[in-house]
Amino acid sequence: MPVAALGALTDHKMTQSAIYSRVVGTGSYLPARRVTNQQLADELATRGIETSDEWIVARTGIKARHFAAPDQTSSDMAVEAAKRALDMAGLNADQLDLILVATSTPDFVFPSTACLVQHKLGIKNGCAAFDIQAVCSGFAYAMATADNFIRSGAYRNALVIGAETFSRILDFNDRTTCVLFGDGAGAVVLQASSEPGVLSTALHADGSYANILCVPGNVNAGAVQGAAFLYMDGQAVFKLAVKVLEKVATEALEKAGLASSAIDWLIPHQANLRIMSSTARKLGLSEEKMVVTVDQHGNTSAASIPLALDVAVRDGRIKPGQNVMIEGVGGGFTWGAVLFRM
Template sequence: MTQSAMYSRVIGTGSYLPLCRVTNQQLVDELARRGIQTSDEWIVSRTGIRARHFSAPEQTSSDMALEAACRALEMAKLKASEIDLIIVATSTPDFVFPSTACLVQSKLGIKNGGAAFDIQAVCSGFVYAFSMADNLIRSGVYRNALVIGTEVFSRLLDFNDRTTCVLFGDGAGAIVLQQSRQPGVLSSVLHADGSHANILCVPGNVQGGMVAGQAFLQMDGQAVFKLAVKVLEKVAHEVLDKAGIDSSLIDWLIPHQANLRIMTSTAKKLGVSDEKMVITVDQHGNTSAASIPLALDVAVRDGRIHSGHRVMVQGVGGGFTWGAILFCM
């Protein structure tokens, strides 16, 4: 296979959600016991979220990533030993180091395997990891890549702050990318602007065995909303222009599942109907880097997305980072 003929295609998807499902009303009741007032109507009207999943205390990002990875491998009909590249997107790694990707590699039973590393681009992490895996496969160095988004964001939440604690959930999603003669990924675009780092962050670090700074998630909701709507529309047009495809040819749009109002606004500006948008934020909340592969797996397994469909995924997150990928299933 010559380098000019190399592409990558998605041949398997998988996902995992922790067993503990928390509805808005359950969360509202818990917050009320803390003296914090909110309501199901308040949460739904502003975000579209109705429920989310929280991991068990002993559950780690690598545990959930393993579950999603095994399901993706099963769909792809590949053995773990055939994977020569693992990229994990996460903002909630098991440890400072080693990487969560190395832990997943070990849990899959892969010894002396190919490369394994993490990417930290927050909610855009999966798009970044997907794009990087595609380019590494196109280079001819790797053949089968496992790309995973996994998060335990519940551990970063301040449950005394109703503006953030109602938004996020835990979970993992994965895809298997394989080298192919047939075009799969058509185009990808990635961006970042670190001058907006303060509008969505967890400004803490480890010093002397303790957390220095703030270990809870902090967000300027209005600033994030305005910037997200702006950059998601722009990057969608960039990736379409790069592929030479009109938005009318998109079969499915899978935005980062953060806020239903942001998602529908982006779809409207692209001329994509709501019927062509995969929505899981109502049941999963914002699972950060896991949200796109989770939504993709749901739509593949329920039959909405199938071979030949053109799919656009797009993410936006802390950093500030954003990106989009257009690919054929």
Template structure:
């Protein structure tokens, strides 16, 4: 009997503090930085984002999203065999945010837990790892989480980047199944593009060396993202023996509405088939895809039996896609 991996529950969580573009513009004005709701919306499609409180970490957001996903799947935390957290903003240098999350969930069964660092592609990477672990028989029930507090690494003197990002978490429970669930995936990386999107600082001798703030060449990222996302999507469809016409929903990384629109056009998909949450969430990096997936499931957009294509691109440069049957 063939063993498949299938998503059985989704969950998400956004910190309570919501900042509209006008709210953010007012805060930036106090720093002498000029921006506006019109300027942000025109370039990104973002209207608002959520920021976590100073004492709230990625593991705290992950905890709430995980509880929602576990409840939706109808299982308890003690039933898990593996925890994978995708994050670029971990609670600590070590241990992993996944290990911290395991403790906060009260899990005492000794299941393995680790982080995946692929920035905005992190959830796609983590979901692919979960699929492989389940198919190999190494795990039966896996919690996969994307969680970020990107507000901690933003340079609020740079209006081209600080208006883009938000905090949040999304989670899924993936279980072994006799029915196909995760149909195919395609992952890539190219380290030669490291400089166009990065946080180049690191800790040494008790000090931060280099800049601990996000830096990005927006035009270079846009140009690269549009091309690689189409290729990853088509490669994934080819592996599954499907075509563009078989996609019921596209859930891309929620970075910029223009990138999402361009990708949809290349895949010949109307925007009515694209799940869009960037307007309210901003770019939540590894959390953006599971946040959007949970939003679409709970709103009744994504239905059981439908084909859903997830795709992401992020610093590294990393990119990839996963095709699901819900």
């Protein structure tokens, strides 16, 4: 057989046996305590900190957020979101091969939150489990990682979670940050498939921007060395986010060979409505194609994208066969996008 023909045959076989990953289940969880802007403003007033519902909405689009109970951890919320995603997928927890948890607020320094989730789900099959720390773009990083594991043939069923208790690292004497964040968890189940699901991914980082969004503390000799509260240079973050989000979304589209008009739904990291709207405009998308939950959830960091995804799946907006673009930017600085077909 000619070499050219042999090559063509090999390519055909590879195409026929290609492995993709598809989203087969979504789930989310929000803590019971919902705090409106007015309630938060009233609490801050007792500390001598002035803010208002109007001030917060005008700058961020946020109207409310949820805070975890004092004894509620990131792994607790992750488990609840995971159960709902598994139920939608029609899978038992012991059918999982891989658990990834994107979080910046783990239960402990170690073990990983993913290992705690594995235990709380009652999984005894020894599946791989680890955390991913990319802050607000963590879910995009985790989903891309799971997709590559599945495409390689290493795993078949992956549970990907974003879970955060950001209320634990907020300085409630700083109105520029404490009004922005909330707690929650979201999850998806990715499963191996012969049909394309995840179409493309794009991930980036630049550590030279570490100082504009960080929690600059660590544990040393039994105490916190440095600051244990979140610090953010809001203007610097805004400028960088607007620039990189359009670029990474465009990169993901180019990798998939699609135009932005092919996006049925855009789910940006839910940080700030102005940043989100700017990204949609630059991609030529109407805001009707953008899923928005930041008004009710606040910024839940790595949990924000899967939370918004689950809301839109369950209310019927996102339907099978539609193309969804998720994208996020977070401390590190990290940014990433994933384009997938439901």
